[in-house]
Amino acid sequence: MIVGLVEHDGRVVSEPSLQTLTLGRRLAERHGEPLAALVIGSDAEPVMDALAAHGVATVHHAVDDRLDHYAPEAWAACLVDLMGRTDPSAVLAAGTDRGNEVMARVGARTGLPVAANCIEVEADEPGTPYLVTRLRWGGSLLEDARLHGDVKLLTVAPHVVQPEKGPAVGEWSVEEFSPKLQDADFRVQVSRQERRPAGKVSLPEARVVVGGGRGVGSPEGFGPLEELAELLGGVVGCSRVVTSLGWRPHTDQVGQTGVRIAPDVYIACGISGAIQHMVGAKGAKRILVVNTDTQAPILAHADYAIIGDVQQVVPALVSAIREAKGR
């Protein structure tokens, strides 16, 4: 049996969890094993059908009043409890903040190794070591590794596997259980939440992102970039150099240690294109570069480029768009 940990919001299963179940189902089919899922929380009822549609034969539903607020240790305890009772060959979670931390805690509790952010998994038989390919350096480097352990613990990198519904599993069931939980499992628990303000387009969702790097020259230099973004219904992002210089807040930073964007077009102004930055912009459908340096690494990632100084080109672009819109 292969178990996938499911993240959900009480209405739908998260996209990375569906991707994880898809990879889990392929592996389970190859090994002739059933696919199971662990769902946590009393509000999980609405997601059961979607799990069956993605090939889950048994949904294990952990129920305990104390699980209503996310508690990573308790989630790990639920998985370890389930592992003890069902003896799976592998446990998978999404390579999200929650998935990675819960799986690391399962690894710590069981003494098993964990492979984070896998994109491919191969194994001859359920019991043998898995040959995994995982992301390093935020995805700019791949590692092939052998994952050992009686139970293989791994997370699946988000947005690499296309989620797929499985063939009808025929009979499927939900098995509710009360996991063995100690008070200590709740010493790390969300005590309160602050909702994100609604309305404003966020960087990860924006259709147009105008990014600025060192070539923008100063905090004030971002004025024309803001104007350009506004004209195109987009938002402004920046490189790590810019946040390190204190020109923009870290929340604007695109890259490995910042935000990952996926716009229709990324207009990158005065950005050299370090790999850590480009990893964050990998989801961009098109990249338009404004840069003085024709040798800048970012040109290798660009679809279009204007060779010139950001401080002249961007204001000129803003006026041209204004004029075109005015007509």
Next chain:
Amino acid sequence: MDVLVCVKRVPVTGGRISLTDDEQDIDTRYLGFTVSPHEECAVEEAVRLVETHGGSSTVLTLGPAVAEDQLRDAMAMGANRAVLIEAEGPEWDGAATAGAIAQAIMADHRDAGVAYDLLLFGNESADAGGYQVGIRVAHLLDVPCVTGVKHLEIQDGVAVARREGPGGFEIYEVPLPAVITVKEGINLPRYPSIPGRLRAKKAAVERLHLEASQSGLEKVRLRLPQGREKQVDILGDGAAGIGRALEVLRQIGVMPS
């Protein structure tokens, strides 16, 4: 309060990564070294906490002898003490690394009576990205651990930690001692001062030798992902490129025609 901060030496990769011939490592012949960005912020946070609450900060790394440079960088930023767990040879996996760090912390407690109130880590290392060392250390020491923290306050022996969650921000409150793994953005790390650098150059670095436990995640080889092969379309030089840029934006559909 006494704070421990753990860092990892990683190469400064720029525009392109190339690998060694045996495909085991990045070719670092022409590269400098630093610590992972999250960890640079962890060092800054440790130094600030000690500035506010008193006590001392210790920086620890597991790595080759030359990782001493990264410890001295942290001391130049204000860390008071440095410990190097020397580990040559093949890469240690997350469990082996955490095991050695926990062992060093326990030995420090037993031999020198050091009891850390707070242990800071980066959320994940820039290179291996295993997302587990801080969590495994917390488990071995039986202390709570909050990961991915972007704002931290210590109030009456409790760590109040804020991090991004699915719908906004999540706030956790855990009693000390605790492990907190931080993300870049929690602060803006300072540049070391000249006196700080001079002091760090002369400071002592304590060294430990520990045996690696067997790796359960065994690196076979590294490889570069297939890049998207594309040819850049140069729209023009400076103002000469504006006209075609407008066409392109229209084509993409982000500008009304």
